[in-house]
Structure formats: structure tokens, C-alpha cells
Amino acid sequence: MATKLIVDCSTGVTTEVELTAEEIAEREAMAAEYAVQKAQEDAAVAAKSAAKQAAQDKLKALGLTDLEIAAITGA
Amino acid sequence: MPNTYQVISSVTVGSGGAANITFSSIPQTFTDLVVKLSGRSSRSAAVGEEFYLTFNGNTSSYSERQLRGDGSSVISQTFSGSSIQQLGQPGAGATANTFGNWEFYIPNYAGSNNKSISLDGVTENNATQSYTYLEAGLWSNSAAITSITISAGSYLAVEHSTAVLYGIKNS
Numbered sequence: 001m002a003t004k005l006i007v008d009c010s011t012g013v014t015t016e017v018e019l020t021a022e023e024i025a026e027r028e029a030m031a032a033e034y035a036v037q038k039a040q041e042d043a044a045v046a047a048k049s050a051a052k053q054a055a056q057d058k059l060k061a062l063g064l065t066d067l068e069i070a071a072i073t074g075a
Numbered sequence: 076m077p078n079t080y081q082v083i084s085s086v087t088v089g090s091g092g093a094a095n096i097t098f099s100s101i102p103q104t105f106t107d108l109v110v111k112l113s114g115r116s117s118r119s120a121a122v123g124e125e126f127y128l129t130f131n132g133n134t135s136s137y138s139e140r141q142l143r144g145d146g147s148s149v150i151s152q153t154f155s156g157s158s159i160q161q162l163g164q165p166g167a168g169a170t171a172n173t174f175g176n177w178e179f180y181i182p183n184y185a186g187s188n189n190k191s192i193s194l195d196g197v198t199e200n201n202a203t204q205s206y207t208y209l210e211a212g213l214w215s216n217s218a219a220i221t222s223i224t225i226s227a228g229s230y231l232a233v234e235h236s237t238a239v240l241y242g243i244k245n246s
Binding site: 002003004005006007008009010011012014016019023026027028029030031033034037038041045 | 150157
């Protein structure tokens with residue numbers, strides 16, 4: 001069983017107690033919540049990167065050089 | 076500007092690991108709080124695993140903006156929900172016996188405004204992939220902070236992980 005450390009700052013005493021079922025559920029909920037938000041952020045970053053690459057490919061297809069693309073996009 | 080820096084309490088995780096670390100009954104006699112955390116997660120294969128921060132046992136109204144570098148790129152992210160999250164720590168996939176380093180700065184923790192938190196930290200890994208973080212957090216709650224909990228998510232903070240709580244006074 002997972003335990004938690006509680007440091008009572010008024011006494012300096014540290015106790016180790018088992019997590020309650022509610023606390024275990026809370027921890028798992030935090031991790032699940034983070035995983036969802038992280039996946040959304042990662043997807044947004046990937047989409048932005050893909051869009052940037054697509055735009056650069058189109059510019060290149062128009063005849064711009066890499067140096068010219070970098071000059072107008074800052075990339 | 077703070078001119079004192081006093082240890083309130085500290086704790087080091089024992090051989091069995093710990094799911095959570097809580098500083099309770101925090102004295103209300105300081106101006107600001109600082110937590111220094113040296114942590115490592117039990118999660119296997121992970122180079123960067125997340126720890127979570129909550130106050131007063133409350134799991135709502137947290138938000139944060141994070142800048143993170145991972146050895147090859149930098150991203151800006153926002154999170155909101157039940158904790159200040161993504162406090163990256165090395166997991167079992169990182170170099171053995173290395174620990175992450177974090178500092179949480181909590182100004183005016185005893186006041187009646189919403190609580191802002193400044194966080195910075197690094198995972199440690201003797202390889203290209205390692206993480207560094209700068210974060211601005213907010214707990215939209217006017218209660219004075221009387222307890223701080225650091226959670227290791229679905230895993231454990233391993234033995235020798237250490238947290239120290241400091242109080243700072245402005246006079």
C-alpha cells in the first residue's frame with residue numbers, strides 16, 4: 001500500500017500513513033487529467049509544426065530558395 | 076525584498092518510497108514560503124515524470140503557464156485543473172542516482188488574495204534528453220495556505236527524495 005509522509009510544521013514530527021482510497025483516486029485523477037492536457041498540447045505543437053512545414057513546402061514549390069524562405073518567415 | 080530565510084521543516088523519503096509529501100500546520104508568521112525539492116520518481120523507463128502540487132488539500136482552481144526545454148526544443152504550455160502539474164522529475168530511465176531540483180516560491184501565502192506561485196526546476200539525466208522548466212502558477216483561492224502537498228502522481232517519490240520548507244520574512 002502506498003504511503004504518504006506528513007510533516008507537522010508545528011511540532012517537527014513526521015508521520016507515515018497509508019493513503020486512503022479517496023487519496024489514491026485523487027492521485028490517479030491528477031495523473032489522468034495531466035495526460036489528457038499533455039496530449040492536447042502535444043497535438044497542438046505537432047499541428048503547428050506540420051502547418052509550418054506545409055507552408056515552407058508550398059513556398060519552395062513556388063521557386064523560393066531555403067534562404068529566401070527563411071528571410072520571410074524567420075525560420 | 077526578503078532578508079530572512081528560515082527552515083520550517085524538512086523531510087527525506089525512506090526506503091519504501093512515498094506517494095505524497097505533506098507539510099501541515101504551516102505557521103502563518105512569515106511573508107513568503109519557499110519549497111526546495113530534490114525528487115526522483117519510481118516510474119520505470121521515464122526520463123521525466125510528473126509530480127503535482129496542491130494546497131490545503133484542495134484539488135480545484137489551479138492554472139499555470141509553463142516554458143519547457145527538453146534538450147532539442149522549447150515549448151510553451153498551459154495547464155489547468157486539480158493541481159499545479161508537470162513538475163518533472165527523473166524516473167528510472169534517467170541516469171541512476173540522479174534527482175531533479177525544483178524550487179517553488181509562494182509569496183504572501185498567508186494573505187487573502189489568490190495565490191501565485193513561481194516555479195523552476197530541472198530533471199537530471201546524463202544524456203541529451205533532459206528537461207528544464209520555468210512556470211508561473213496560480214491557485215485561485217483566497218484562503219491562507221496552511222498545508223502543501225507534493226504528490227508523485229501514480230508512482231512514488233523514491234528513497235532519498237527530499238523536500239525542505241523555508242519561511243521568509245520581509246523584516
